[in-house]
Amino acid sequence: MTKKLLLKDIAKLAGVSEMTASRALRGAPDVSAKTKAKIEEIARSHGYVPNRIAGSLSSQSVNLVAVVVPSLNSFVFPEVLSGISAVLKESPLKPVVGVSGYDLEEEESVIREMLSWRPSGLIVAGLEHTEATRRMLQQADCPVVEAMDVDGDPVRHCVGISHLQAGREMAEQILARGYRSIGFIGTKMPQDFRARKRFDGFTDGLAAQAVTLADLEHYSGESSIQTGRQMTAQMLSRSPDLECIYYSSDVMSVGGLMHCLAAGLSVPGDIALAGFNNLQILQGLPLQLATTDACRHEIGERAARIILKSRETGGAEGLVFDRLTPAISLGETL
Amino acid sequence: MTKKLLLKDIAKLAGVSEMTASRALRGAPDVSAKTKAKIEEIARSHGYVPNRIAGSLSSQSVNLVAVVVPSLNSFVFPEVLSGISAVLKESPLKPVVGVSGYDLEEEESVIREMLSWRPSGLIVAGLEHTEATRRMLQQADCPVVEAMDVDGDPVRHCVGISHLQAGREMAEQILARGYRSIGFIGTKMPQDFRARKRFDGFTDGLAAQAVTLADLEHYSGESSIQTGRQMTAQMLSRSPDLECIYYSSDVMSVGGLMHCLAAGLSVPGDIALAGFNNLQILQGLPLQLATTDACRHEIGERAARIILKSRETGGAEGLVFDRLTPAISLGETL
DNA sequence: TCCGGTATCGATAACGGTTGCGATACCGAT
DNA sequence: ATCGGTATCGCAACCGTTATCGATACCGGA
Incomplete structure (x- = not known):
């Protein structure tokens, strides 16, 4: 003092x-x-x-990379972050995290805030933004990467997977195993666009073989094992003939599995289950749940590499559009 | 552009x-x-x-609060963060997160980095730091809060719970229920001081009634359900007479529960289980696991309030030492 | 001894805003 | 018409550091 x-x-x-x-x-x-x-x-x-404030003003350089994600509680974004950090560790850059809370208005203000610090790069989750946000991303005089999703129209660089395709492929796998009475449990969150795309891809995949969803439930609030369990119980009591349920997140499918354990249902004998993300919590459960790997770590790594390369080349390198292919693992629940 | x-x-x-x-x-x-x-x-x-760099330099004010935590993957710190954010939302301040990776040297460099931006406040998890870090915390011309732990010698303000006491109380509860052959599974991480304190408190609590640990296992790497399951299987095969296991984290005790489910062991009949943190993932499991609530959200809120108040009063308010009492919930596994 | 070249250092001017205070314009009251 | 007071605005200095370029010292070789 x-x-x-x-x-x-x-x-x-x-x-x-x-x-x-x-x-x-x-x-x-x-x-x-x-x-x-x-x-x-x-x-x-x-x-x-x-005093780096003075230093940065003078040198016109800020060794920070802004990273804007919807949430930090959801198991999924911390892993993207760790991919980013891992790559940035070899450089003078450091990540700085902003949280948008699945809200595009909030995202806009967070991004404005971050850009006002003139970072060396910006990584943002998702392709959906307000018009003002898109303008800022275009104007920003640093490399900008939209990460996690490729279904849409990126402003600049882009790395991710197709959630539409992920949903569609899971539908195909489920149909290929003979299930026909299929339910879906997903988030009500209007601005979780990637969950929405998986849903759309999933119903598309079913429709391609003339199957329609037998039951459908949307929950509000964050995904949790608890919610997954409750929703599953509810849906199964309403639609006892259901053969398979697809969840918008692994956390939810774990809850489904827990319900089945408690209710003495055999999986996949009585009911098949599948989720999405390939989260760490799937490891060690009584059954290996079916899921699609979301390539979270790798997406983070690649996004960070784009920033690094773009800095070297002074951004004269052309736009990157990097579409990863997520791997389905069928586990023991399909 | x-x-x-x-x-x-x-x-x-x-x-x-x-x-x-x-x-x-x-x-x-x-x-x-x-x-x-x-x-x-x-x-x-x-x-x-x-350009906030220029603005901040000129106005000599940066509306940021630095928050330094060991990890973002571990379920526990994001919740502290959300407590901080919730309180800061009503003010012009915004949290900025730094990750130290359970490494005091890294923590020192992260804190140095953050302080070089002259934030309006600093919240750091834990009371253990390098000497250089302590000097920086003392010197910093902004309020500083050490959060999550109260067992030690805080540099300035402090909010948290006693992990020593949490361990001791769990020991008492376990003994009170008649268990005598007790095992402990904890992290090997040398710098997870709070886990260490819970362990010490736990063995103290046992010793007070002349009980010593029947078995003990330390794992390296991050806690996970998977690891919890493996360690539990290992320990139970080695010490088949064990009546109860205390884990340094809920994530691990969930793994223990999973092992018991798979192995057909009745809980708590064959083996009792208890963890720590009261994490969200405990909700929805087949059994309600015993745990101690770590007051994560509230600790975050209080830490943020200390920063806010200290800013108003110009830091002339005297030091806060805020010890919360964590509640044990016995669940159905003791 | 003198010279060019390199290593080391310092004075000055930014960097892009904001603080502090003085200037101007405009108003109703006298 | 003059005046005091308030609302609105601009000038200049400054925030703490770094880029730039020039100055100085020192060295070996001619």
């Missing part, structure tokens, strides 16, 4: 100019090893922390 | 001085409603995003 310590103070203490002190502390060249050591020692012992 | 847009450009377009434009866009007084509207319209239509 002592007086504010400035570079000028350190310089004075070391008997050098501000410039030399600045260079020494940044590891810039043109400083002799001796004076550098001296300056570092003084700075360290006095607990000097350089 | 047009030319960089500066305040001066907006001012020119609106036919006013930079100052007036600045005031208008910040909602500062001394601007007529008419000119303000005009300036805002021009800024909006051109997609102008003010």
Whole structure:
């Protein structure tokens, strides 16, 4: 809580100019090893922390990458983040996270806030934005990546998987195994566009073989095991003839499995189950649940690499459109 | 991707001085409603995003609160974060997250990095830091809160629960139910100090009634259902007479429960289980697992309130030491 | 001894806003 | 018409650091 310590103070203490002190502390060249050591020692012992606000303004560079995701509770985005961090670790860049809460208006204000710090890059989940957000993404003088989804019209770079296709493929797999009476349990959240696309892809896939959903339920609030269990119980009591349920998230399908365990239903004998994401929590359960891997870590890695490369080349590299193919794992519940 | 847009450009377009434009866009007084509207319209239509780096340097104020946590994957810290966000939402402050990866050296560098942005406050998980970190926390000219834990010597403000006590109380509850052959499964992570304290408290609690651990296992890597299941299987095959297992995390105890389900063991008849955290994933399982609530959301809220209050009063308020009492819920597995 | 070249350092001018205070315009009251 | 007061605006200095470029010191070779 002592007086504010400035570079000028350190310089004075070391008997050098501000410039030399600045260079020494940044590891810039043109400083002799001796004076550098001296300056570092003084700075360290006095607990000097350089003011990066001033530094960034002056150098016109901010070594931060803005990452905007809908939520941090949902198991899925932290893993995208860890992919990003892993790649950025080898560079001077650091990720900074913003949370939009599955709300496009909030997303707009979060992105505006982040861009006002002039980051070196921006990674945002999803392709759906307000018009004002799209304008900002276009105008931004840093690389911009829209991640996780490829079904839509990206403003600039894009990495992700097709959720439409993921839904469709799961439908095909389910039909291929002979199930015909099929239910769907998904989020009501109007702005979870990727869940919506999986739903659309799924019903498309069914329709292609002239099958329509036997039952359908939407829940509000975040996905949870608890909710999955309740919804499943509800749906099965309403539609006892159901042969298979597809959930918009693994968390929900785990809940479904829990209901079946409690109700003494055999899976997939009495009822087949499938989810989406291939979350970590699927490991270690009594049964290996069917799911589609969402490539979360890899999407994060690739998004970060796009930022890095675009920085090197000065953005003259052309736009990346990177569509990953998610792998279905059938597990033991189909 | 047009030319960089500066305040001066907006001012020119609106036919006013930079100052007036600045005031208008910040909602500062001394601007007529008419000119303000005009300036805002021009800024909006051109997609102008003010440069907060320059603004913050000039105004000597950054409306950010740095939050440093060990991990974002672990279910527990996102909830602390949501508590912080909820409280900060009513203020101009925004949280910025840094991840230390359960590594004090990394924590030091993350904190240094965050402080270099001169935030309005700093919230960090845990009381254990390197000496250099402690110096920085002392020196920082913003309020600092150490959160989640109260067993130790806080540098400034502090909110949390006693993990020593949480472990001890769980030991008492377990003993009170007559269990005597007790195992513990915990993380090997040397720098997960809170898990360590729960372990110490737990063995203390047992020792107080002359009981010693019948078996003990430490795993490395992050906690997961999978690991919990494997460790439990391992321990039970090694110590078949075990009556109860205490885990350092709910995620692990869920894995234990899964093993018991798969192995046809009755819980708590054959083996009793207890975890820690009261995580959301406990809801919806076949059995309600015993656990201790870690007050994550509330800790976040209180930490944020300390920052807010300390800002109002200019830090002249005296240090807060806020010890919450975690509630044990015995569930159906003890 | 003198010279060119390199290593090391410092003075100055930004960087893009905001604070503080002074200037101007406009109003009703005298 | 003059005046005091308020609403509105602009000028200049400054925030703390870094880029740029010029200055100085030092070295080996001619």
